[in-house]
Amino acid sequence: MEAAIFSFCxxxxxxxxxxxxxxxxxxxxxxxxxxxTGTVLLLxxxxxxxxxxxxxxxxxxxxxxxxxxxxxxxxYIAIVRGVPDIAFFLFFVIALDQLFEAIxxxxxxxxxxxxxxxxxxxxxxxxxxxxxxxxPQWVHDAYSFMLAVLTFSIVFGAFAAxxxxxxxxxxxxxxxxxxxxxxxTARQTFRRILIPQMWVYAVPGLxxxxxxxxxxxxxxxxxxxxxxxxxxxxxGGSANPRFTDYPHxxxxxxxxxxxxxxxxxxxxxxEVFLERLMKRLTHGQATTGGDARRHTA
Amino acid sequence: MKTLMASTAAFAMMAxxxxxxxxxxxxxxxxxxxxxxxxxxxxxxxxxxxLGDELCDRAELNCEWVTTDWDSIIPNLVSGNYDxxxxxxxxxxxREEVIDFTQNYTPPDPSSYVGxxxxxxxxxxxxAAQSGTxxxxxxxxxxxxxxxxxxxxxxxxxxRNGEADAVLADRSYLAPLVEDDAELRFVAEDVELGGGVAxxxxxxxxxxxxxxxxxxxxxxxxxxxxELIEKWDVSSTF
Numbered sequence: 156m157e158a159a160i161f162s163f164c165x166x167x168x169x170x171x172x173x174x175x176x177x178x179x180x181x182x183x184x185x186x187x188x189x190x191x192t193g194t195v196l197l198l199x200x201x202x203x204x205x206x207x208x209x210x211x212x213x214x215x216x217x218x219x220x221x222x223x224x225x226x227x228x229x230x231y232i233a234i235v236r237g238v239p240d241i242a243f244f245l246f247f248v249i250a251l252d253q254l255f256e257a258i259x260x261x262x263x264x265x266x267x268x269x270x271x272x273x274x275x276x277x278x279x280x281x282x283x284x285x286x287x288x289x290x291p292q293w294v295h296d297a298y299s300f301m302l303a304v305l306t307f308s309i310v311f312g313a314f315a316a317x318x319x320x321x322x323x324x325x326x327x328x329x330x331x332x333x334x335x336x337x338x339x340t341a342r343q344t345f346r347r348i349l350i351p352q353m354w355v356y357a358v359p360g361l362x363x364x365x366x367x368x369x370x371x372x373x374x375x376x377x378x379x380x381x382x383x384x385x386x387x388x389x390x391g392g393s394a395n396p397r398f399t400d401y402p403h404x405x406x407x408x409x410x411x412x413x414x415x416x417x418x419x420x421x422x423x424x425x426e427v428f429l430e431r432l433m434k435r436l437t438h439g440q441a442t443t444g445g446d447a448r449r450h451t452a
Numbered sequence: 453m454k455t456l457m458a459s460t461a462a463f464a465m466m467a468x469x470x471x472x473x474x475x476x477x478x479x480x481x482x483x484x485x486x487x488x489x490x491x492x493x494x495x496x497x498x499x500x501x502x503l504g505d506e507l508c509d510r511a512e513l514n515c516e517w518v519t520t521d522w523d524s525i526i527p528n529l530v531s532g533n534y535d536x537x538x539x540x541x542x543x544x545x546x547r548e549e550v551i552d553f554t555q556n557y558t559p560p561d562p563s564s565y566v567g568x569x570x571x572x573x574x575x576x577x578x579x580a581a582q583s584g585t586x587x588x589x590x591x592x593x594x595x596x597x598x599x600x601x602x603x604x605x606x607x608x609x610x611x612r613n614g615e616a617d618a619v620l621a622d623r624s625y626l627a628p629l630v631e632d633d634a635e636l637r638f639v640a641e642d643v644e645l646g647g648g649v650a651x652x653x654x655x656x657x658x659x660x661x662x663x664x665x666x667x668x669x670x671x672x673x674x675x676x677x678x679e680l681i682e683k684w685d686v687s688s689t690f
Contacts, residue, residue, distance in 0.1 A: 182492045182493070183492060183494035183495070184490055184491070184492055184493065184494040185494075186494055187490075187494045249527070249531055273655070273656045274655055274656070275655065276530050276532075276654045276655055276656045276657075277530065277532055278654070278656050279532070281474070284532065288474065288475050288476070288477060289474060290475075292516060292518075295518075376521055377521070377524065379518075379520055379521075379528070379533070381519075388603070388605075389482075389490065392603070392605035393605070393608075395485065395628050395629065395632055397485070397486070397628050398485045398489055398497070398498075398628075399492050401492065405605075405609055407609075
C-alpha cells in the first residue's frame with residue numbers, strides 16, 4: 156500500500172465516519188479526479204484564447220475583399236459549424252494524428268516499401284510514431300491534450316468567427332465613415348475604430364460560447380484524456396470489497412451532485428467576470444448600453 | 453495556429469531524441485473487475501494486470517499500461533495508439549475480421565443472467581448488456597429486448613432500478629456482485645459464448661502476436677496460468 160496522506164489510513168476497515176471519509180477522498184484513485192479537474196481548467200484556460208484567435212482570424216478572412224481569403228474564412232465557418240462536434244472529434248482528431256504520422260513517416264523512413272494502410276491497420280515505421288511508443292506516459296498524455304486543445308479551438312473558433320464577423324458588421328457605419336473622413340487608412344480604421352468598438356457586440360455571443368465550452372469537456376474522453384465526468388462515474392460506481400479497501404454502493408448520484416456544484420460555481424464566476432468586462436467595454440461608447448452608463452456614472 | 457504547429461514540431465524533435473528500449477503499450481478498459489480495474493492507488497490492477505506483467509517478463513518486453521473506453525478500444529488499436537488489447541475480450545468471428553487474437557488465456561466460459569427475481573423470462577424480457585460485447589450480440593439474437601450500456605456498472609444499475617429484467621455478462625464479473633447484494637441472483641441457465649478470452653493485436657503485427665502466443669503457451673505449460681486464474685477467480689482452468 157502506498158503511503159497515505161493521513162497516518163491513520165493504514166487500516167481502512169477499522170475506520171468510521173469523518174476519518175474514513177478523509178482517507179477515502181485522499182486515495183490515489185481520487186487524486187486522478189483532482190488531477191482531471193486541473194486538466195479541465197487548464198484546457199479551458201488555453202483553449203479560450205486560442206479559439207478566440209482562430210475566430211478572429213476567421214472573421215477577418217471572411218470580411219476580406221481578396222477572394223481566396225474570403226472564401227477560406229467563410230468555408231471554415233460554414234463547414235465546422237455544420238458538422239456535429241462528436242463526429243468532428245472522432246474523425247478529425249484521428250485523421251489529424253494520422254496526417255502528422257504520415258508526414259513524419261515520409262520524411263523519416265523513405266526506404267519503407269509497405270503501404271501505410273494495410274487492411275484496417277494504419278501502419279507507419281516506429282520512428283514516425285507520434286508520440287513514440289517508447290515515450291513515457293506523460294508525453295502521450297501531453298500529446299492527446301494538445302490534440303484536444305487544437306480540436307476544441309478549431310470547433311469553437313468557427314463559432315467565435317461567426318460572432319465576431321457579426322459584431323464587426325454591427326459597428327455603426329457612421330463611425331467608420333468619420334474615421335475615413337479624418338484620413339485614416341483602412342488598416343488604421345480597422346485597428347483604432349472597428350476593433351475597439353466591436354467587442355461590445357461580440358461579448359454576449361462569446362460569453363455564450365464560453366459557457367458551452369466549459370461543459371463540452373466530456374468529449375475529451377474520446378481522445379483518451381480522462382476528464383472529471385469520467386472519473387466521477389468511475390469513482391461513483393459501486394465498489395466491491397474484493398477489489399478495494401473502501402467498499403461502497405452506487406454513489407454516482409453524489410459524485411454527479413459534486414459535479415453540478417463545480418459547474419454551477421464555474422458558471423457563477425464566469426458571469427461575474429463577464430459582467431465586469433461588459434461594463435468596461437461599454438464605457439463611454441455610443442451604444443444604448445454606454446449611454447445608460449454615461450447618465451448614471 | 454503557427455505556435456501550435458511549432459510546438460508540435462518541438463514535440464516531435466524531443467520525442468526523436470528519446471530512443472531507448474522498445475515499449476509495448478497494453479490497452480485495457482480498467483472497469484471490469486476482477487479482469488481489470490483501477491485500484492485505490494489509481495493504478496491498473498486485476499487478473500489481466502498480473503497476467504500482462506508476467507507475459508511481458510517472459511517475453512522480455514518493456515510494457516506500459518493504457519486505459520481506454522471500451523467502445524473505442526479496437527479503433528485505437530488499429531490506428532496504433534497502443535499495441536495490444538488485454539481487456540477480457542473474447543475471441544469472436546466478427547472481431548477476427550478486424551484484429552488478430554493470440555491463443556486464449558482463459559477457456560471459453562459461460563455467461564450468466566442476473567436479475568431480481570427467479571421468474572425472469574430471459575427469452576422475451578428486457579435484458580441489459582454492455583455494448584459491443586458477445587453478450588450484447590447474443591441478446592440481440594434471442595427474442596429479448598436488448599438495452600445496451602457503455603460500462604458494465606451501468607448494466608447492473610439498470611437491473612437494480614428495474615429498467616431491465618436481467619443482465620447478461622461474464623459469470624466471473626457477476627459472481628462477486630451477487631455475493632455482495634442480497635437482492636441480486638443468478639436466473640435462467642448459463643449460455644456458452646465466444647472462444648475464450650485472448651489478447652487482441654493488429655493484423656499486421658504477426659511478430660508481436662507470436663511472441664505473446666509463446667509466452668501464454670509457456671504459462672499454460674508450467675501451470676502458472678491456472679494459478680493466476682484461481683487467484684482472481686475469473687474462469688474455469690485449463
